[in-house]
Amino acid sequence: MQLIGVNRSPYTRRVAITLNAYGIAYVQRDLSGFGNRNEVRVANPLGRIPALVLDDGETVIDSVAIIDHLDERHGRDRALTPPDGADRRAVLRVAALMMGACDKGLQAAYERNHHPPEKVHLPWIDDCMAQMTAALAAVDAMVDPAQPYLMLGRLTQADITAFIAERLARGLKVDTATEMPRLHTRSRRLLTHEPFHSTEP
Ligand SMILES: N[C@@H](CCC(=O)N[C@@H](CS)C(=O)NCC(=O)O)C(=O)O
Known part of the structure; x- marks a missing residue:
C-alpha cells in the first residue's frame, strides 16, 4: 500500500496515524499538493493529497473516503469510527x-x-x-x-x-x-x- 502525501498536511497525517493504529504496512511518498502537483495528479486528478494506492492498484482519494475504506476493511469490531x-x-x-x-x-x-x-x-x-x-x-x-x-x-x-x-x-x-x-x-x-x-x- 502506498500513501501519497506529506505529514505536514493534517489530512495526510490523519490517514498515516490511522494506518499505523490499524497496524497496516505501507510506504509513503512525500509529495506535496502544491509543490509536486504534476506527480500528485497521477494519483488524484484534482492534484490534492492524500491519496492511497491499494495493493491491487486501485487509488482511493480524499482522507474521508480513505478512512472509510480502512475502517470497513480493517476495523472489524474495533473500528476507529464505530459502525453504527x-x-x-x-x-x-x-x-x-x-x-x-x-x-x-x-x-x-x-x-x-x-x-x-x-x-x-x-x-x-x-x-x-x-x-x-x-x-x-x-x-x-x-x-x-x-x-x-x-x-x-x-x-x-x-x-x-x-x-x-x-x-x-x-x-x-x-x-x-x-x-x-x-x-x-x-x-x-x-x-x-x-x-x-x-x-x-
Ligand atoms: N478534503 C480533502 C482535503 C485535502 C487537502 O486540502 N489537501 C491539501 C494539503 S493539506 C492539498 O493537497 N492542497 C493542494 C490544493 O488544494 O491544490 C481531504 O480530506 O483529503
Whole structure:
C-alpha cells in the first residue's frame, strides 16, 4: 500500500496515524499538493493529497473516503469510527468539527500565503481563525483529563482528528496551551504513542 502525501498536511497525517493504529504496512511518498502537483495528479486528478494506492492498484482519494475504506476493511469490531448508532454519530460529530477546523485554518493560511500582500483580506483570516478556535474550544470542553481518550474508553477518530487539528492550530500560532489547555495536554500525551510519534513530520 502506498500513501501519497506529506505529514505536514493534517489530512495526510490523519490517514498515516490511522494506518499505523490499524497496524497496516505501507510506504509513503512525500509529495506535496502544491509543490509536486504534476506527480500528485497521477494519483488524484484534482492534484490534492492524500491519496492511497491499494495493493491491487486501485487509488482511493480524499482522507474521508480513505478512512472509510480502512475502517470497513480493517476495523472489524474495533473500528476507529464505530459502525453504527449513537457511538458512530458522536465520533463523526467530533471528526466533522475537527476536520472543519482544519479546513478553516488552512483557508486562513492560503489567504495569507497565496495572495500578494495587498490582496490579503485580514477580516477573512480573522473569521476563519475564529471558527477554527471555536471548534477546538468545543472539543477542549469535552476532554476529561481523568480519561485517556475522548470517548468510548478507547482510541477513536475523535482523538485522531482532535490531535491533528490541535497541532495545525499550534502551527498557525494559536496559543492552544492557554486557549485549549486540556486538548493541548492530550495532544502532547498522544504524541508519546507510536502511531502519533512515528508520523511526526
Ligand atoms: N478534503 C480533502 C482535503 C485535502 C487537502 O486540502 N489537501 C491539501 C494539503 S493539506 C492539498 O493537497 N492542497 C493542494 C490544493 O488544494 O491544490 C481531504 O480530506 O483529503
